[in-house]
Amino acid sequence: xxxxxxxxxxxxxxxxxxxxxxxxxxxxxxxxxxxxxxxxxxxxxxxxxxxxxxxxxxxxxxxxxxxxxxxxxxxxxxxxxxxxxxxxxxxxxxxxxxxxxxxxxxxxxxxx
Amino acid sequence: xxxxxxxxxxxxxxxxxxxxxxxxxxxxxxxxxxxxxxxxxxxxxxxxxxxxxxxxxxxxxxxxxxxxxxxxxxxxxxxxxxxxxxxxxxxxxxxxxxxxxxxxxxxxxxxxxxx
Numbered sequence: 252x253x254x255x256x257x258x259x260x261x262x263x264x265x266x267x268x269x270x271x272x273x274x275x276x277x278x279x280x281x282x283x284x285x286x287x288x289x290x291x292x293x294x295x296x297x298x299x300x301x302x303x304x305x306x307x308x309x310x311x312x313x314x315x316x317x318x319x320x321x322x323x324x325x326x327x328x329x330x331x332x333x334x335x336x337x338x339x340x341x342x343x344x345x346x347x348x349x350x351x352x353x354x355x356x357x358x359x360x361x362x363x
Numbered sequence: 364x365x366x367x368x369x370x371x372x373x374x375x376x377x378x379x380x381x382x383x384x385x386x387x388x389x390x391x392x393x394x395x396x397x398x399x400x401x402x403x404x405x406x407x408x409x410x411x412x413x414x415x416x417x418x419x420x421x422x423x424x425x426x427x428x429x430x431x432x433x434x435x436x437x438x439x440x441x442x443x444x445x446x447x448x449x450x451x452x453x454x455x456x457x458x459x460x461x462x463x464x465x466x467x468x469x470x471x472x473x474x475x476x477x478x
Contacts, residue, residue, distance in 0.1 A: 282464065284465055284466070286466070291470075291471075292470055292471070293367075293454050293456075293468030293469050293470050293471050294408070294454075294466070294468050295468070296465040296466065296467065299463045299464075299465050301463075306463050307462075307463045307465065310465075340406060342408065344408070344466075346464075348463075348464055349396075349460065349464050351410055351413065352410075352464075352466060353410075354400075354407065354408035354409075356405070356406055356407050357406045357407075359406075
């Protein structure tokens with residue numbers, strides 16, 4: 252079956268703009284995670300959904316970051332008023348709670 | 364909060380040789396899981412091996428095995444018969460029910476396999 256997909260693969264934007272990053276999970280996976288990976292670092296947790304609700308958003312760095320998963324499937328990570336420090340690879344992973352997480356290929360965000 | 368430490372930023376091994384990547388972690392929890400993920404230049408994070416803390420037996424997956432020392436909070440990865448395709452970043456990660464099963468990653472070890 253299809254794996255986790257993320258779109259776009261790359262996104263270049265200007266400082267101050269709004270961006271949306273999309274994650275399409277593996278069908279049937281109830282848990283969805285967003286991570287951010289800066290250059291030379293391991294991924295850092297941002298937010299976790301179980302079904303439609305955000306079960307833990309403690310990793311979101313500030314209120315410019317928001318994520319939704321309205322129907323318990325596709326999720327969108329939204330970043331307002333982007334800053335150069337937001338430049339990173341944003342990874343999505345899905346699974347069923349307590350089991351292996353399957354990762355998407357990531358979206359590389361570059362803020363100029 | 365849990366911390367995961369990978370003390371080897373870079374390692375190199377010759378093809379067909381064996382290499383061991385180190386990982387230590389800090390936690391007060393008794394129920395948790397440990398993972399090694401591989402990330403090649405394509406960025407795709409791939410699960411290499413998984414260990415449940417309650418299992419005493421070390422996990423193995425073909426050429427990959429771990430040395431899990433629970434008391435020492437150590438979780439090293441051994442790659443036998445290294446292949447050129449093993450060249451990648453390797454991340455050690457910790458997961459627990461108390462953190463919603465979110466993965467907590469180390470900074471990674473860059474492994475280069477040379478001919």
